[in-house]
Amino acid sequence: MNKHTPHLKTETIVGGVHSSPRHDSAHKHVSGTAVYIDDITEPTGTLHAGLGLSTVAHGILKSVDLTAVRAAPGVVTVLTHEDVPGVNDISPSYMHDDPVLAAGKVEFHGQPIFCVIAETREQARRAARLAKIEYEELPADIDIWDLDVSTHRQVVTPLTLKRGDAAAALASAPRRVTGRMRLGGQDHFYLEGQISLAVPGEDDEVAVYCSTQGPSETQHMVAHALGVPSNAVTIEVRRMGGGFGGKETQANQCAAIAAIAAKKLKRAVKVRLDRDEDMVATGKRHDFAIDYDVGFDDEGRILGIDYTFALRAGFSADLSGPVGDRALFHCDNAYFFPHVHAKSAPLYTNTVSNTAFRGFGGPQGMVGAERVIDEVSFAVGKDPLEIRKLNFYDAMGVDGERNLTPYHQKVEDCIIQRIVAELEESADYAGRRKAIAEFNAKSRIVKRGIALTPVKFGISFTKTESNQAGALVHVYSDGSVHMNHGGTEMGQGLHLKVAQVVAEEFQIDLDRVKITATTTAKVPNTSPTAASSGADLNGMAAQNAARQIKDRLIAFAAESHQVPREKVVFLPNRVRIGDVEMPFDDLIKKAYMARVQLSAAGFYKTPKIHWDRKAGRGHAFYYYAYGAACSEVSIDTLTGEYVVERTDILHDTGRSLNRAIDIGQIEGGFIQGMGWLTTEELWWDGKGRLRTHAPSTYKIPLASDRPKIFNVALTDWSEAYEPTIHRSKAVGEPPLPLGLAVLHALSDAVASVADHKICPRLDAPATPERVLMAIERLKAMQKE
Known part of the structure; x- marks a missing residue:
């Protein structure tokens, strides 16, 4: 019996579901021993990157003189769009409008134009300031407040939701209010900014340690930029110092640059943005201009509403389409609107391309709903809470x-x-x-x-296909368990929750389940850890994997002890087989000796989900x-x-x-x-x-x-x-x-x-x- 083997009288497992064990890395977070990307021991000869950023919001690149940059102390090479061996694009959408490095023009102040690779990070950043760039400046759209939604360029096709006849309901409503609200954006301001460490392998292979919420998407984007198949790229992330959506797509650029440089120079390369660069060059929560027209009765019951949610998309599509969609999905918040018409307007601006942020447009939609409640309550002279309760679903x-x-x-x-x-x-x-x-x-x-x-x-x-997840569970011959899944840990306790699910299935103590880094080499085709679905998807996938192994163990125990399957019961840290009880470890050893497979790949897909964007209908x-x-x-x-x-x-x-x-x-x-x-x-x-x-x-x-x-x-x-x-x-x-x-x-x-x-x-x-x-x-x- 090893040190993990419990006394057979133990009746509860430590750390199963519906319990509250501490975050698995909490003690490391507070003591400074948690390993983030920048804490990984750098391979000998690691090089460092510094970005050269645009100094105008919109313009043609007339000339880019990098002579002084290349001659600066410590500089090994300078990358431009011409050094991208594959496709110069990291757009998560079908628009292909988001270059790794700007080519021919710039579309926001702070857009990366080139990247310096040097012996030290300080040398790279100092050298990047020596570039001489001439621009032909073009008119720039910065704010969305005064843009005409009906005529201004939109980065993707907008969404319209409608039910009933909003126009007729508004026209016949006893009371009616129109208004406009300005709603600001938000920076992710995570403790750990964007960072990637790329280590070149043999042939076309490269391993990238990246602070990303979407390892598979980053894998595909890096492969796309390198011009290699996805199987040549491995993305790994043990933990992030915060994500909040800012590392769902925005991590791809640093990963791609690091990988391109690493393969070109055959040396490890690290890209780490400082706070100013991160805030200037990467996307944020979308700010909105919300127009509303609401009709209601004298009691404050909403009869009809018409919304327009205009959002500052930035220079490229990124995730602005689905963010605008989700704002519309939540423009009702908790309220029933008998007649409703709502449309999004993802507007092009010469600012950094905005992206996912915790709530993904949903909170912005709710802000619109609550402003309407306020308008109605003041119009009828009632406490806003009364109006809220009157209009609940x-x-x-x-x-x-x-x-x-x-x-x-x-x-x-x-x-x-x-x-x-x-x-x-x-x-x-x-x-x-x-x-x-x-x-x-x-x-x-x-x-x-x-x-x-x-x-x-x-x-x-x-996005229907994102509602899936995979997991990998191994039970080793000593009874210890290794768990890996496609979700990423950014401080929210996802790894802990999934480990609790596995411990619950086997009825073993939580400290016997090893949580390992998320990597595309173990679980492929992962969905981003986003949309609040991390535990839902990955917990189910891990449970599926554990149950496959558990089913084999039950079959083995039943056959070897000549008892019905239902007589095999997993109890805390032990298994009852008929009238016999044995420690979990002993059953595992016996199963291994009998050549029972003790590893399984689990999978889960969310049922019932369907969505027809064109029709604006579905079970979203x-x-x-x-x-x-x-x-x-x-x-x-x-x-x-x-x-x-x-x-x-x-x-x-x-x-x-x-x-x-x-x-x-x-x-x-x-x-x-x-x-x-x-x-x-x-x-x-x-x-x-x-x-x-x-x-x-x-x-x-x-x-x-x-x-x-x-x-x-x-x-x-x-x-x-x-x-x-x-x-x-x-x-x-x-x-x-x-x-x-x-x-x-x-x-x-x-x-x-x-x-x-x-x-x-x-x-x-x-x-x-x-x-x-x-x-x-x-x-x-x-x-x-």
């Missing part, structure tokens, strides 16, 4: 209609009414609203506000995750500064695989959403230069910005409507739009200066400056 349906989304999928698992009712009571919403009104009546300078906002978030990739999501947040704020009406006094959250994770991990995700998601909607402001000047390109000019939330009182709870009664992995629900993206409660609490506080008679129309991010301007605008309107 009804899972049971009324005449089969109040559960149908704008994309014609039925909401069959709606629990938002119960979540909101429970949070309303536990957070004492009514009592606190009354107390806030009394406080505001007595306080001349400081005003308070409160809001309770819901979340309904669809779970699945809308496998299920929905729900939540609600109640936030209270205080604002200084003289400066616009504010404090989040308290936040209460009740969130639905189904039967949570790991409550501790899920609560951490909810807390982090809420703070990230709050930051996006309040302090994180991206600003480009008229020349297309990003001026908020460093921590000194871009303000993410600090520990001191968190709510003074922060209560987070999980629903202890819900489980997934569909047979997900152990009936759990996704928790990656759904918590982020809980931050809407802070934006609307600020709006409520601003509205108090005009006695809640005027909708503040507070745009986001609601910086102190924007809050102050809204206060002054309401004061001026009140005087008119």
